[in-house]
Structure formats: structure tokens, C-alpha cells
Amino acid sequence: MAFTRLVQGAAFAVAATIGFGIAPALAGTIEIHNTMGTGGSEEAALVKFQELIKDKLGDDFEVNIYLNSQLGSEAEVLELLNIGQTQMALTGGAFMGQYAAEYNAVSVPFVLPNWESVEHYIMDTESGKKMQELARERGNLVYLGPQKRAFRHMTSNKAIHTPDDLEGLPMRMPKIPVWIDVWEQLGIQAVVIPSSDIYLAMRTGQVQAHENSLASPYTRQMWEVQKFIITTSHLSFPWHWVASAQWWDGLTDEQRTAISEAVAEARQYGTQVETEKDSFYRDALIEKGMEFIDVDQAPFREKAAPAIERAMSGMAPTVADDIKASIAASSK
Template identity: 30%
Template sequence: MKKLGIVLALFLVFGSILAACGKKEETVSKETTASKDKSYTIKLANYYAPDHPQNVALLEKFKPLVEEKSGGTLKVEIFENNKLGGEKDFYTAVRNGTVEMGLPGMIMQADVPKMGVIEWPFLLNDFNHAKTVLDGPIGKELTDELAAKHGVHPLVWSANGFRMVSSSKEVASMADFKGLRLRMPNTPVFVKLGQLLGANVSPMPLSEVFTALEQKVVDGQDNPIGVVKSSGFYEVQSHILESRHGFTPNILIINQKFWDKLSDKQRKAIEEAAKEYSDFEWKLSEESYEADKKFLKEKGMKFITPDDKFKKQMADAVQPIYEDYYKEYPWAKEMVEKIKETGK
């Protein structure tokens, strides 16, 4: 009996040792699995100046959160202010995979026309309307073809803002647009918009605008006032027309092949960080308007706020854009109606 007790005791001790070893092996196994995630450095390119809300949000939210949530397996390097080339250059690089991530505007709309709808003139009422549209089913529909056609995976929408005209002379009526040499982005909707307003349009990338204004190649340009501030256009411009003639978003994208080779944990880290960056950036962009306006006024810029009559004249002048697109794209009218309905 005594021997049996000793055997049982030894059996229990041996069993405990085996169980402990099993748990240790399980823990080591989990740790080993976690550590199997390959490490990557992500290059993220954009065209904004360092103090623009986009780069503030990328630096304060996206970069640290990705690095933290990925357990240090992902590092983010932000290349702002066209350091990796203008929008077309870095967007092509993300498509090719030589740059992992980018923050373009709607440059892809030439091949994915639905992406451009959000910039059509006088379509969105305010920031809340824009965010509701882009963060909902419509925003997803706009990006449905992006991966298949361009090989980039869309993550989140963010805000550049409502576009206005800054110029070296006053633009306070439709007559003032006549003969105005106006820089516009090299996208059909903005080129047409400027022409319908009566301006002589010069399409060019953002990276060339300051020099063109300084050398008086153009009299004015259109952008949200955050860009006027961060890009220093106030040094070579005197007036801003608060036309709010269109809204421009940005979209955070990642090369699809790079995305596919990330682990589930790494993809989740990027998605969660992107969401927090986006919410923060929308808030910064909206709240910064009055501060940017105050700053620009202190720099000597004069603001012209159009009355209802002038606003209507501008909106009526650009209606042919809608008529042309309705004829060209069967989905266009329904899409515009859905966007308008969301704003009611």
C-alpha cells in the first residue's frame, strides 16, 4: 500500500511536469508564430507640405499606430512635399510597387471615372456631407474598380477640402474670370470647370504652381486654403475667392501585392491605424479653416465671399459638365442623385 502511494505520487508529479512543459511549449509556439511576421519598412508618399493637416495626421496617428499595433514589424517612413515626385510619379510608383503607399487625390479618375464624381462642381454641401458620402456605401462603390484596374488597395478617404480661387487680382464677379490665367489640376473636370467660368486654363501639377505664380505664368490657382497656407502661395497672391466650387478628397492606398503578402495582424494594424488617421485628419481639416483664413489675412490676403447671386451664376455656368457626363456614363445621374440625397 505504501509502495502504491509512492507510485501515485510520482505519477502526479510526472504529470504536472508534462503539463507544465506542454504549456511552456504552447507559449513558445505562440511567441514563435507571432515573431514569424516579416519586418517591412513602408514608404508613404504625398504632395503636401509638412504642416498640412494630412502630414500632421500621418505623423501623429498613422505612423505611430501602425508601428505599435504591428508589434514593431512594420515601420513607416513618410515622404511629404513631393519628395518622391509629383502625384503622377508617386501614384505610378505605388502601382508598380516601388513605393508601398501613397496619398493621392483623384488622379486615377481617367481610368476609373467613378472616382472623379466626388469632385464634380457644387455637388457637396459641407464637410459632414462629404464624410458621410465617402465613409458610406457610395465611397466604397467609388473604389470598387481600383484594385482590379490599378493594382492598389484602397484603405480610407480623407479630406483636402473645398476648393477656392486664389489670385494676384480681385475676382469678385463672373466678368473677372474673363481672361484670368488660371492653373487647374490636369483632370478633365477641373480644366472644363475653369473654361466654363471664363478663365484661360493652364493645367499643371501642384509641385509647379508656386514657381508659375511667382513668375506670373499664371494669375491664379484653385485649391483649398490649407494648401494656399502650407505651400506659401500667400507670398505671391493677394486675393482669395471663397467659391467652394468643388470638394477634393484624398485616398490612402497601398500596393495590392504588398498588401497580400502581409500577415493578418499586420493588415489589421494598418486598417485600424488608417481609420484613426482618417477621422483625425477630417477633424483637423474642418477645424483649421478659420485659423488658416486668419493666418492668410494677417499675411495681407483679401477674402471675397460671393453672394447667392454670384454663387448661382458660377453653378449655372458649369452645368454643361453634368450634361456631358450624363450622356457619357449611364450610371452618372443616379450616382449624383444619391450623393445629393445623402446631403439632405
């Protein structure tokens, strides 16, 4: 029943776009989806992809970009990709937990310390390649590569220098069990509230801290309710370029090569834009009066270790060695 409602909902969404003059997917059309709005590195990468496809394949394909969850949530678009009802997405990490949880070390805080190690783990290790295989076997997704999302830090209205400073701190957390477990191991009091309520919760004192990339305190004007940004750099939750296997398998070798090359260029461009924006946010937040505390991550990782070990205990045997290899490769 839920699946029927999903397909009906997708059909309604497509019908609605027709009413606004946007044609549904036909042969030669690439619909590509993302849940974010305009102005971010996500849109920049998708527009670059659109331009590259035009250069590489001429009029063979028309790329239609859908931002801000226009044709559904991340989960709904994954299902549309699964059944071949749309072509591509720049999606979050939900599919890894859904289709390849035993290789999903990327989603555990304090495991991979920088973007290079994240990218290496996904693209170059046995575990990352197995994750890609399972995404196809279980979700009919062709994996085309990760794109950087800036590392997440924490904000607080009290100075945090060591994990001991976190004890009892009411901190907003998203409803992601492994994240909550890790941060509670660090001593915080987790408060799960919707992201739309973060500012109000801080203003009223319901929470005194939160974690996210620097885009969050900047776009939410948190300098009005928070004083400190603590650079824990605990997680990068990257975007992923994926395609529907049903659609992909119907393309020619030449088309698949051109699209793969366009994705590789676009995701590197998006990563560059994300890095530039993250630097801009830091400068802008300092200008607004927020104080950055650059902490040593090692004591935080050490105190969080029992929760990290719990999260990793169900992982495949190759994961631990592949994490070490990725960290080593990123430090060269």
C-alpha cells in the same frame, strides 16, 4: 521601355536611400508615401498612423514615412504599389481617373458641395464602392479611405460677386481638362502655367486670378499681388489611403484589421488638422489684408452646368443618383 525606366528609377531611389542609412522595404516594414513636404495635415496623419501601428502591432512592423516625393511622383508610386514594390501611400486622386474614370465625380468642380458629401460618395455609395473595386482590379490597390483636403476657392485682384464678373478674366489653371472646361464655361480665360510660376505670373499681370485651397495664397504670400479671395468652394480634391494588394493579401487577418483601424483613426486626425489649418489660413490672410467675398455658389454652378454635364456624360448610370444621395446625407 518607359516601365523599365520606372522600375530602374525606383531601384536607384531605394539604393540611394540605403546610402543615406535608410533601409529598403523588408518583411515587417511599411513604406508609406506622400508628395507633400513637412508641416501639413498629411505629415500629421502619417505620424499618427506610425504611432498607432506601434501601439496595435508592437514590433511586428516598422513604419517608414516618405514625404516630398522621395521615392517618385504620384504616378511612379502608384506603379510601385501595382507591382508590389512598396506598401502604402497617402495619394492624390490620379488613380481614380486612371482606374475608375466612370465613377470619378469627385474630381468635377461644383458637384459635391462639402466634405461630408465627398466622404459619403466615396465610402457609402454604390459608385464609390465600385470605384474601390476597380482600383483593385485595374491597379492592384486596396482602398482604405479618403482624407480631407480643404475646399478650393479662387483669388483675384478684382472683386468677384457673380459669375458675370469672371468674363475674360485671365486665370491660372492646372493642366486638368475638366477643370479648365468648367472654368472657361464660367467665362474666364484659362492660362496654364506651372504652380511654381503662379506668384511671378500674378506680379507681371500674366494672370489676375487663380484657384486653390487657402494654403496656396498663404504659403505663396499672395497678399502682395492679390486683393480678394472668393469662397467658391468648388472642389475638394481629397487624399486617399491605399495599399498594394500584393502586400496586403500576404498579411494575416489580425494585421489587416489593425492597419485598417489605424488608417481610420489617422485619416480622421488628418482631416481634423486640415480643418484647423484652413481656419488658421483664413484668419491669417485677413490679417495680411486680403478681403474675403463669400459668394452664393448656386449661380456659379448654374452657369457652369453645360461643362459639368459634359464631364458627367461619360459617368456610370449610378453616379447621378449617388451624388444626390450624398448631398442629402451631408445636409442632415
